[in-house]
Amino acid sequence: MHVIQGGASTTPYDGDVLVIEGVVVGDFQDPTNGLGGFFVQEEDLQADADPLTSEGIFVYTSTAPVNLGDLVRLQGEVDEFYNLTELKNIVNLTVCSSANPLPTPALVTLPLASAADWERWEGMAVTITQTLVAVDTYTLGRYGEVELALEERLHAPTDVVSPGAPALALQASNDRRRIQLDDGSNRSYPAPLPPYIAADGTLRLGDSIPGISGVLSYSFGSYEIHPTAPVTFTRQNARPAAPTPLIGDLKVASANLLNYFTTLTSSGAICGPSGNLQCRGADTPAEFIRQRDKLISELAAINADVFGLMEVENNPSAAIADLVDGLNSVLGAGTYAYIDTGYIGTDAIKVALIYKPARLTPVGSYAILDSSVNPLFLDTKNRPSLAQTFADSNGEKFTVVVNHFKSKGSPCNDVGDPDLGDGQGNCNLTRTNAALALLAWLASDPTASGDPDVLIIGDLNAYSMEDPLTALRNGGYTDLAQAFLPNDSYSYVFDGQLGALDHALASPSLLPQISGFTVWHNNADEPTALDYQDYNQSALYHPDPYRASDHDPLVVSFTPGMAHRLRLPLVQR
Incomplete structure (x- = not known):
C-alpha cells in the first residue's frame, strides 16, 4: 500500500491495475448505510520505514465477503477519487485467512506540524488519545459529521488578534488542531436521528470525547475519521435556559432572525421593493409556523x-x-409595537425596531442612513441603518441604531474592495466605510433628539479586531462585549471557529448608565439540524428557542439618566 500511496498528496499510479495484500481494518460496504467499501492496511511487518507513506487504502466495492481482521489479496484499478486514493473495479479477491491481529493503529498527536500531515495516514487505522471537543455541527444532520478540535474550541482569528500576520498564524494553528468525525456512512439526513445526538436531543459545541479510534479517509475537501468503536460525547456546554439575568431598568436586545419572511420562497422572485428579488426563509406554510x-x-x-x-x-x-402579533399573542395584547418604516433600501431584507409602548415612547421620527445621506455608506452592499430615539417614563432619552453591514459571504470586487488575504475576508473596506459613515451620521444627531446617549447594535459582519470595529472604538464608542464579557463574547460560529459578528457599542455619555451585557448562546452552539427546516429529522424539531437562528442574541441593560460604576477589565484584544 505504501508504494501505491507514495509520499505525495496523490498516488503516482493513478489508472494502473495492481494487486495488494493486507488486513481489513474497517468494513463499511453497505451501499445505502455505509461507504460502499472497506479499508485495508499492511501487516505491521510489511510496513515500510517512511513516515510520509500511508500503509492503508480504501477498496471501493460493496460485494466483497470480508470481515474485520481478514487478510485479503485483490486486484484493482488505482483511482485518485477527488484526492482520496482508492482501488476500484475489484477482481480476484481472496480471503487468505481470518481473525488476524489488526495492524497497529497510527497514533496521531495534535496539533500536527502541518495540516497536510493527515495525508500520511490516509486509509489507515488511526487513534487519538487526547481530549477532543465538538467545534462544528453544521453538517451533522445532513451527513452525520462533527468537526473536532484539540481540547478547546477554536476562535475566529480576527476576533482575538490583529488582521494580517497574527491572524494568518492563528488560522494555521487552528487548522493543525482539528479533524472531522464522520459516521461511516454516505447517507444524507440519516434517520431517525443523526449520530452523536444526546438523549436530550442535541450535541452542543464544546461537548467532548476522551479520544477516538477509526479509519482515516478524505471527502469533500476534508480528512475525516470513521469510527470503529462507539463515540459518546460528554456534555461540557450546558444549554442556558434563558439569558443571564441583568440589573437595570431597561433592556435592549439585538437579534438576527435568519430571514423572517411572510412571503414564502416558493412564491418565486417577487420580494423586495422592486418586486423581483428571490424570497428567503420558509419554503412552505408549515415551515413558516415552525x-x-x-x-x-x-x-x-x-x-x-x-x-x-x-x-x-x-x-x-x-x-x-x-x-x-405573534409576540403579543404570547405576552399579552399591546406588549410590543413596531417602528413603521415601510420599505428600507433595495434589498430583500431590512433591519427593524420593535419596542414596549408601556415602557417607552418614540421621540420624533426615525432616521435612516443610506447612500443618499453619505455616499461612503454603500446601500447596494450594506443594509441601511435605522435609528430611533426613545424616552422612558421619566423623560430620559436615548437613541438605538440597528445595523446590518455587508457580509463576508460574497465579494465586493465590483466596487474595488477585494479580499486582501489578511483574515478580514470579502468587503472589509465596504464595512469599514459604513462604520465611518455611521459615526459621522450619529454625530449629526439624525433623530434631532438633542441627547448624546446612543447605542449601536446589530450584525456588523466584522469580528472584534477587524477594521470596522476598530473604527467605531476609535470614534469614541465602547464595545460592550470587551467591557463586560471579554472571554465569552462570541455570537456566531463559522467553519468551526467562534467569534462576535454581532455587537453592541455605547456612546461616551450612555456608557456610565449601562449595568449589564450578555450573549445568550441558544443558537450558535446548537446543530443546524434543530432549526425550522422540514428536511431535518422531524424528531429534532421543538418550538423552543434553540437554533431559532444562526446568530446568538445580545442583551444590554441600563438605567437611563443614572450613572453606573463600570469596571473595565484590562484585556488586550
Missing part, C-alpha cells in the same frame, strides 16, 4: 424593552407586524 414559533420563543424569553432586528422581509409592514 420558524415563527422558534423565534417567538426566543424573543419572548429575552423580553427586552427594545429589539433591534436583522433579516426581516423588506416589505411595507406585513412581516414585522406578523412577528409583533
Whole structure:
C-alpha cells in the first residue's frame, strides 16, 4: 500500500491495475448505510520505514465477503477519487485467512506540524488519545459529521488578534488542531436521528470525547475519521435556559432572525421593493409556523424593552407586524409595537425596531442612513441603518441604531474592495466605510433628539479586531462585549471557529448608565439540524428557542439618566 500511496498528496499510479495484500481494518460496504467499501492496511511487518507513506487504502466495492481482521489479496484499478486514493473495479479477491491481529493503529498527536500531515495516514487505522471537543455541527444532520478540535474550541482569528500576520498564524494553528468525525456512512439526513445526538436531543459545541479510534479517509475537501468503536460525547456546554439575568431598568436586545419572511420562497422572485428579488426563509406554510414559533420563543424569553432586528422581509409592514402579533399573542395584547418604516433600501431584507409602548415612547421620527445621506455608506452592499430615539417614563432619552453591514459571504470586487488575504475576508473596506459613515451620521444627531446617549447594535459582519470595529472604538464608542464579557463574547460560529459578528457599542455619555451585557448562546452552539427546516429529522424539531437562528442574541441593560460604576477589565484584544 505504501508504494501505491507514495509520499505525495496523490498516488503516482493513478489508472494502473495492481494487486495488494493486507488486513481489513474497517468494513463499511453497505451501499445505502455505509461507504460502499472497506479499508485495508499492511501487516505491521510489511510496513515500510517512511513516515510520509500511508500503509492503508480504501477498496471501493460493496460485494466483497470480508470481515474485520481478514487478510485479503485483490486486484484493482488505482483511482485518485477527488484526492482520496482508492482501488476500484475489484477482481480476484481472496480471503487468505481470518481473525488476524489488526495492524497497529497510527497514533496521531495534535496539533500536527502541518495540516497536510493527515495525508500520511490516509486509509489507515488511526487513534487519538487526547481530549477532543465538538467545534462544528453544521453538517451533522445532513451527513452525520462533527468537526473536532484539540481540547478547546477554536476562535475566529480576527476576533482575538490583529488582521494580517497574527491572524494568518492563528488560522494555521487552528487548522493543525482539528479533524472531522464522520459516521461511516454516505447517507444524507440519516434517520431517525443523526449520530452523536444526546438523549436530550442535541450535541452542543464544546461537548467532548476522551479520544477516538477509526479509519482515516478524505471527502469533500476534508480528512475525516470513521469510527470503529462507539463515540459518546460528554456534555461540557450546558444549554442556558434563558439569558443571564441583568440589573437595570431597561433592556435592549439585538437579534438576527435568519430571514423572517411572510412571503414564502416558493412564491418565486417577487420580494423586495422592486418586486423581483428571490424570497428567503420558509419554503412552505408549515415551515413558516415552525420558524415563527422558534423565534417567538426566543424573543419572548429575552423580553427586552427594545429589539433591534436583522433579516426581516423588506416589505411595507406585513412581516414585522406578523412577528409583533405573534409576540403579543404570547405576552399579552399591546406588549410590543413596531417602528413603521415601510420599505428600507433595495434589498430583500431590512433591519427593524420593535419596542414596549408601556415602557417607552418614540421621540420624533426615525432616521435612516443610506447612500443618499453619505455616499461612503454603500446601500447596494450594506443594509441601511435605522435609528430611533426613545424616552422612558421619566423623560430620559436615548437613541438605538440597528445595523446590518455587508457580509463576508460574497465579494465586493465590483466596487474595488477585494479580499486582501489578511483574515478580514470579502468587503472589509465596504464595512469599514459604513462604520465611518455611521459615526459621522450619529454625530449629526439624525433623530434631532438633542441627547448624546446612543447605542449601536446589530450584525456588523466584522469580528472584534477587524477594521470596522476598530473604527467605531476609535470614534469614541465602547464595545460592550470587551467591557463586560471579554472571554465569552462570541455570537456566531463559522467553519468551526467562534467569534462576535454581532455587537453592541455605547456612546461616551450612555456608557456610565449601562449595568449589564450578555450573549445568550441558544443558537450558535446548537446543530443546524434543530432549526425550522422540514428536511431535518422531524424528531429534532421543538418550538423552543434553540437554533431559532444562526446568530446568538445580545442583551444590554441600563438605567437611563443614572450613572453606573463600570469596571473595565484590562484585556488586550
